[in-house]
Amino acid sequence: MTDSFEWNRRKFIKSAAILGAAPFVSEGTMAQQSSPTQRDLPGRVPRRPLGRTGLQVSALGLGGYHLGSADTDQAANEIVAKAIDYGVNFFDNAWEYHDGLSEERLGKALKGKRDQAVVMTKVCTHGREKKIAMRMLEESLRRLQTDYLDVWQIHEVIYENDPELIFAQNGSAEALLAAKQQGKVRFIGFTGHKDPEIHLKMLSHEFPFDSIQMPLNCCDATFRSFETQVLPEANRRGIAALGMKSLGGSGELVKFGAVTAEQGLRYAMSLPVATTISGIDSMQVLDQNLRVAVNFQPLAAAEMQSLRDQCKLAAADGHLELFKMTTKYDGKVGREQHHFPTVEQLPL
């Protein structure tokens, strides 16, 4: 597997310099063209407990952002339908993805199948108060065409002062509790892609989080590591760990030749997580991921270590995990709330 991908960093940098920036390529670029069918891919994506919630979720989760990047509503519909056919039941989303399109598409795609799905979306207060969070919740429910969420998380806890703002009086933490009490959400959590220390600061408030989402991949293992700093803490507390960015966010790990898509996803799914959320914007990417996830067998400890070792050198400066190193993956609403320049003004 490794041999089929050349280490072509220099070549890439050269073209990146000419084009100005790394082209945004979805993880699907690496997918093969062949499409597995029920016949050649028997079985299902295994289920795992979602922490101590009592829910069972598929070890592969469908990322909401990329659902909004799919070519058409119809394409998004088909992705969701096929994912469900293969046993995927965990669906990720966020209030701010594609200005609501991602939630709307998931809502349509889950029509009549809501009870087969564990639906998660995220609230995007970015430090603002409870009442804004509650307003976003109503909007998310409407777009998702449901009257409850299985999991509601605070989105993008990535700025140093976010924990302080979230736990301030009348902050978003109070909204999570209120929504749970009102029966509008079953379980609550938070997400972030920046810094394990910020995640740990969130946990230090001893708030009853049910889930916690973080980037987990074979570069993270040795670079500002959520895997070594946050994951054990989540496991110890019985909080469901949700992995994301298994290939670096936009397939960087694969594009730069650190691992193959299959290795990257397999690594992330072999960690002690409830699910690995993967961005899927086409049937090709879905098929690629299903080939790993259906009848998933975790890697042995020695195989995990060898992947960490293989990636260590490339991981060391963070160029494959731009979400930790730059502002590239920081959302628009959060930037506005924190008075950061826009993506156009501050691309990285």
Added chain:
Amino acid sequence: MSQSSSATIPLRKFGRADAQVSALGFGGHHLGEAPDEKTAVEMVHQAVDGGITFFDNCWEYRRGKTEIWMGAGLKGRRDKVFLMTKTCPHGRDANLALAMLEESLRRLQTDHLDLWQVHGMAFDNDPELFIRPKGAAEALEKAKKDGKVRFVGFTGHHSAKVHLAMLQTGFPFDAVQMPLNAFDANFKSFERQVLPELNKRGIAALGMKPLNGHGEAIKNGVVTAEEALRYAMSLPVTTTITGMDSLEVLHQNLQIAENFKPFSESEMQGLRDRCKPDAADGRYELYKLSLKFDNPEARLAHNFPLDTEQLEVKDMLGAQQNTGHPFPEKQF
């Protein structure tokens, strides 16, 4: 011109070394933003006449323009100043660093530097790459031994942790440069984490970005330029390097420096407290959070994508001749 001959900027001891430099340093990067070479030369002349002795520069600023302009300005005045420039291997080999030194000396029209620093420690593995066999540490040692540089150090604006890891390498640095301002005090702070360590070791501490890089907080009215500069200069540092792109800014800074009185501790704390709400998410210290302030050389060496909107990248892509890019295989 406008400076009286009695103008004095306080001199301070350069760490544990037997040297003194002006408490205000002339930043090299902004010199490249002066309207033309004539103005730049005039600025350097007036700075020297006004009592500034510490001059900062860097091999990779504006593809050599700032070193060339500063060299022109210092012609005949070299012995009055303490000249620093930086080398930009960004993890690459010692021989590359030394080739850059020769180029810097030529551009600056001098046969030696008072201080030569490794530029832009930013990435978590930079300390490891610096100290490895054939790494830049060997270049610093050799240049010092050969008498081409008197003192050596390193710089960076991203991470106090990376600075501390550089100190952990055990290399005998004479100077360390870092961003120091009233916002830094409450956000991923060099002032709290690195500065005391330097003072303890007798390493000359060089402050930079007293106005957050481009004066953003001043434009937004959080602090005045005078408060910001006085805050930085009141810290236990050898000098505070600040960028000047016009005679007007130079005159403003000379005036502040000439009349410099350190803030009291309670005034310092008052300023920290005032800046704290705006400091907490790093909005005024984007150099710690993005690659905006990093030169393309650093990004290339570390395989980060370039930003074509960046002035330095425009310089690089539009350059008629490659003024010293170290890798011939990378043609732009």
